[in-house]
Amino acid sequence: MTTLLEARYRTVLRLLPAYYRREREEEMVETYVGDLDRDTQDQSRPTLGEVASIAALAVRSRLGAAGAPRPYVLLGSGARLFALAAVLLLAASAVVEPILQLTWSLTRGGAQRRLFLSEFTGHGPLADTVAVAQWVLPLGWTAAYFGLLYGRRRLARTGVLVAALPTLWPLVSSLTGATPIVEPAFVVTLALLAWLPALALCAAHHRDAPAARLPAGTPGVVFMAACVVTGASLVLLPAAADLVWGPANCFVVGALGWLLWTVRRGEPVAPGGALALAVLGLLLLAVRVSAVYPWLGLPEAAGYLGGDLVQAAALALLIVVLAVAGCRELAAR
Known part of the structure; x- marks a missing residue:
């Protein structure tokens, strides 16, 4: 069952292009929420630093990062x-x-x-x-x-x-x-x-x-x-x-x-x-x-x-x- 924190992380990860999410989304979500118990996850939110890091990654992945599709x-x-x-x-x-x-x-x-x-x-x-x-x-x-x-x-x-x-x-x-x-x-x-x-x-x-x-x-x-x-x-x-x-x-x-x-x-x-x-x-x-x-x-x-x-x-x-x-x-x- 998807926890509230996991849903919030997936919402933030939508900043990333689709090709990047297909390859890395599950791994990233596991990294963010893997060490937290369910009660903590239902009461937590992504930190401002994490959101900023994902936003910076979204820019890099759209502007020709390694492995990006040809349009990017x-x-x-x-x-x-x-x-x-x-x-x-x-x-x-x-x-x-x-x-x-x-x-x-x-x-x-x-x-x-x-x-x-x-x-x-x-x-x-x-x-x-x-x-x-x-x-x-x-x-x-x-x-x-x-x-x-x-x-x-x-x-x-x-x-x-x-x-x-x-x-x-x-x-x-x-x-x-x-x-x-x-x-x-x-x-x-x-x-x-x-x-x-x-x-x-x-x-x-x-x-x-x-x-x-x-x-x-x-x-x-x-x-x-x-x-x-x-x-x-x-x-x-x-x-x-x-x-x-x-x-x-x-x-x-x-x-x-x-x-x-x-x-x-x-x-x-x-x-x-x-x-x-x-x-x-x-x-x-x-x-x-x-x-x-x-x-x-x-x-x-x-x-x-x-x-x-x-x-x-x-x-x-x-x-x-x-x-x-x-x-x-x-x-x-």
Whole structure:
């Protein structure tokens, strides 16, 4: 006869995918309730730690754990590539943009230097601390990128969570009434651009997942190439530059390279890769549209809008091509 505690454990175990339950459910239930007498079982519940452990196992088993069916392998591979590609784009931007800003400020005379330093001083302890944090913490993307590719997964998880924190400050300050949000759609989508890859990295690059690797090139060379593309787009077209300009241009170049490399090889570079890049492109397109929308119809913003609208069109076209390639890959498999 099934006890109340056993029924509760089986309910929690429904978090696990069906293939995993078929293989392990009876063994797990026996482990949880085997040493308890019936009276104790009728008065007990699964602990919070056990529920959290089962939930973490459910994530791992759905994202390509050892022995997982093919659909879960594809899902895990795609999630890992999505996280790696997004972290690469954000890492390059986090390095290039501060360097360019610092170079500009230090080479334009004393007035420009004082203006730059005024962003970090004279606004009160909290505001000054936030300004410094927004400058320093995004470097965690770079630490996460190299940590992930060199097998330091704990460093990678810590890096992405730290780097994504500054995107929450506008939301927190608006909730406290300190600073109203002028462009809420842009702030929210920018936060999603940081937190979705961060959560994907933490979930998909679990202990049972294969080691992260790039489809081509070494981590340093690929990072340097991303920095060059990001920096060139900011220097050559500064009028159109905003927080998503560099990462989006880097994505366009990288996605085109991915497609050409896939065509040359005659097979997908990584399972689920095309759909993963399509999702990342869709996220970048959402940020681009939310940044452009408030400026539509303003004549003085024509110089800014031209480049951004071209970029949005390129993103949309690439998303369609990647989605088609990804659907063909799934059909073939």
